[in-house]
Amino acid sequence: MNYIITTEQLTKKYKSFVAVNDVTLHIRKGSIYGFLGPNGAGKSTTMKMLLGLTAPTNGSFTIDGKHFPTDRIAILKEVGSFIESPSFYANLTGKENLDIIRRILGLPQSTVDDALELVGLSEFGNRLAKKYSLGMKQRLGLAGALLGRPPILILDEPTNGLDPSGIHEIRNLIKSLPDLYDCTVLISSHMLSEIELIADDIGILNHGRLLFEGSLDDLRQHALQSGFATDNLEDMFLSMVEKDNASRKQRAKL
Structure with missing residues (x-):
């Protein structure tokens, strides 16, 4: 096995x-x-x-x-992870929040758009995180876990x-x-x-x-x-x- x-x-x-x-x-x-x-x-x-x-x-x-x-x-x-409720910078966009994680992980810029697409948030990437619904925040948390397709x-x-x-x-x-x-x-x-x-x-x-x-x-x-x-x-x-x-x-x- x-x-x-x-x-x-x-x-x-x-x-x-x-x-x-x-x-x-x-x-x-x-x-x-x-x-x-x-x-x-x-x-x-x-x-x-x-x-x-x-x-x-x-x-x-x-x-x-x-x-x-x-x-x-x-x-x-x-390993990509999603532990409990994810927190974000409310005054940054979804894309900007993911970009912070991307830079910490040393991943290429394209991984942000790829992760947003995987979770169905491509059209909302430039919306401020504070304007996301709870479901969208959960999706953004998953996008953070999916960066670089671990x-x-x-x-x-x-x-x-x-x-x-x-x-x-x-x-x-x-x-x-x-x-x-x-x-x-x-x-x-x-x-x-x-x-x-x-x-x-x-x-x-x-x-x-x-x-x-x-x-x-x-x-x-x-x-x-x-x-x-x-x-x-x-x-x-x-x-x-x-x-x-x-x-x-x-x-x-x-």
């Missing part, structure tokens, strides 16, 4: 609190990997470790054959705060990206119905631990064997998390 991102017992502790606990991931090249979990499960912390924004307490990870921390800068050059995208809640129309637009855009330019997408979201429509593989995190990793078909088989409902991803996810929470409570009583 050709994995472009692997983690090995990745762990992050904050004093006595364990945010991410021995997480081992296998993300296939060219896939969309849905990274799921309740609030506080450790998804964002895991993504921040992969981006070098916080250091692991234990464990290791490899991205496209490069090892952290030795190859940290080389890894960052291959082989790997890490997207944390890219549809957060959008109306149904905006969610539909962003979902279709993300779904098209692997075929459009052969990239791999790691995406977290609370919109499980959206993830079900785009993801090839699923990772489910709860209290910092990985409960499941595999394809949607693998998840259905796992759910069937566990006696869970298999009607949709949300039902399977909730059943798995609730079972884990119940077993944690039981262990705490012992």
